[in-house]
Amino acid sequence: MMGDILRLDSDRHGEIRALLPWYVTGRLEPEEHARVVAHLASCPECRTEARVERRLGMEVAQAPVELELGWQEMRRRIAAERPPAGALAALRGAGLGAAVAAQAVLLIALGGWLVPRLGPAPYHALAAAPAPATANVLIMFRAGSSEGSVRLALAAVGGRVTDGPTRAGAWMVHVATADRQRALATLRARPEVSLAQPVDPATGP
Amino acid sequence: MAGLRGAASIERGSAVRPSRLDDAQLLARIADRDLRAFERLYRAYHPRLSRFVSNILRRPHLVEEVLNDTMMVVWRRPGAYNGTSRVSTWIFAIAYRTALKALRRADDPVPDDRLKELPSSEPDPEQHAERGQAQRDLLAAIVELSPDHRAVIDLTYFHELGYAEIAEIMGCPVGTVKTRMFHARRHLRQRLAGCLAD
Numbered sequence: 001m002m003g004d005i006l007r008l009d010s011d012r013h014g015e016i017r018a019l020l021p022w023y024v025t026g027r028l029e030p031e032e033h034a035r036v037v038a039h040l041a042s043c044p045e046c047r048t049e050a051r052v053e054r055r056l057g058m059e060v061a062q063a064p065v066e067l068e069l070g071w072q073e074m075r076r077r078i079a080a081e082r083p084p085a086g087a088l089a090a091l092r093g094a095g096l097g098a099a100v101a102a103q104a105v106l107l108i109a110l111g112g113w114l115v116p117r118l119g120p121a122p123y124h125a126l127a128a129a130p131a132p133a134t135a136n137v138l139i140m141f142r143a144g145s146s147e148g149s150v151r152l153a154l155a156a157v158g159g160r161v162t163d164g165p166t167r168a169g170a171w172m173v174h175v176a177t178a179d180r181q182r183a184l185a186t187l188r189a190r191p192e193v194s195l196a197q198p199v200d201p202a203t204g205p
Numbered sequence: 206m207a208g209l210r211g212a213a214s215i216e217r218g219s220a221v222r223p224s225r226l227d228d229a230q231l232l233a234r235i236a237d238r239d240l241r242a243f244e245r246l247y248r249a250y251h252p253r254l255s256r257f258v259s260n261i262l263r264r265p266h267l268v269e270e271v272l273n274d275t276m277m278v279v280w281r282r283p284g285a286y287n288g289t290s291r292v293s294t295w296i297f298a299i300a301y302r303t304a305l306k307a308l309r310r311a312d313d314p315v316p317d318d319r320l321k322e323l324p325s326s327e328p329d330p331e332q333h334a335e336r337g338q339a340q341r342d343l344l345a346a347i348v349e350l351s352p353d354h355r356a357v358i359d360l361t362y363f364h365e366l367g368y369a370e371i372a373e374i375m376g377c378p379v380g381t382v383k384t385r386m387f388h389a390r391r392h393l394r395q396r397l398a399g400c401l402a403d
Contacts, residue, residue: 018383018386021361021390022367025361027368052394053390056362056393056394056397059343060362061363063343063347064340065260066259069263070265
């Protein structure tokens with residue numbers, strides 16, 4: 001008998017609490033609203049529940065769902081545009097500054113093709129490269145291009161990286177002057193290259 | 206708060222709100238192929254539908270498509286509204302079904318992990334730290350709910366609809382709405398323990 005009473009009491013609390021979301025937003029029918037009000041007047045536990053419910057409802061209503069979803073999408077797009085992927089992965093591991101580290105990674109990856117001009121002395125030692133050539137081609141690689149594909153693209157035109165990446169993510173490359181037009185056509189035809197354009201030393205990139 | 210009650214209502218009782226007439230009248234004009242009336246309805250519903258659909262889909266790139274698919278149904282078939290519910294209920298029900306179809310079609314694996322990345326967002330020194338973290342926790346907790354549970358809490362707390370109307374939009378019994386709300390609240394409160402106290 002006692003159990004029945006407790007059960008009935010518990011059911012009443014449960015029934016009232018099930019209505020609280022619509023009580024705090026003012027969307028109950030008048031009869032239900034009156035029932036909740038009467039119960040809350042005599043039940044401190046359910047009054048506490050109602051306060052928590054009001055707070056929860058307010059927080060959910062104010063949650064900037066679209067803004068945060070949009071921002072996460074934007075972050076993903078920005079991350080996808082950082083070229084090239086292999087260099088970035090190594091960059092994170094190395095914990096170096098972006099421009100210098102990216103160049104260092106490509107330097108190691110591409111070996112003899114690279115002639116670093118901006119990096120500190122150790123890079124020169126690693127490359128053991130001859131005197132730097134002058135860039136006459138600017139290249140941008142698509143986001144996600146691997147070190148291997150970058151290497152192949154440069155090899156296809158006998159290109160040597162002389163500088164980069166620029167702020168826009170471009171690389172300055174030297175190719176044989178007599179073959180520059182053919183090299184540009186070859187580069188533009190490659191899937192990993194998004195931009196290849198001539199650069200004249202007099203005008204710069 | 207941008208609840209539905211203010212702009213598009215066929216309300217309980219005998220009082221007739223001007224906004225209700227607006228929606229019904231707009232629909233009548235849309236049936237006469239009045240593009241300006243449709244534009245007015247579109248602009249009135251876009252913000253609320255955008256929030257509702259975003260919450261279900263969690264794929265920003267699909268939201269506009271679903272929203273416009275929804276409103277195309279309104280433009281093409283205004284006669285399908287039978288007057289037994291609010292205009293807003295009818296439109297939201299179309300949006301709900303359209304969003305679920307899009308969700309089933311979506312072949313990207315992204316799913317609902319997007320807002321779980323929130324805690325790793327760049328810290329903003331100008332943002333109120335505690336408030337910002339609580340909001341990120343809440344959004345992350347919402348993400349963990351199913352689309353149906355998210356729809357119920359959004360329609361209840363943000364759009365401020367009653368359970369009967371939510372049941373109509375979602376095409377389910379009232380008891381199902383209450384059960385979904387019970388589980389959604391329990392989950393959110395567990396995840397936000399301490400943040401909701403006075």
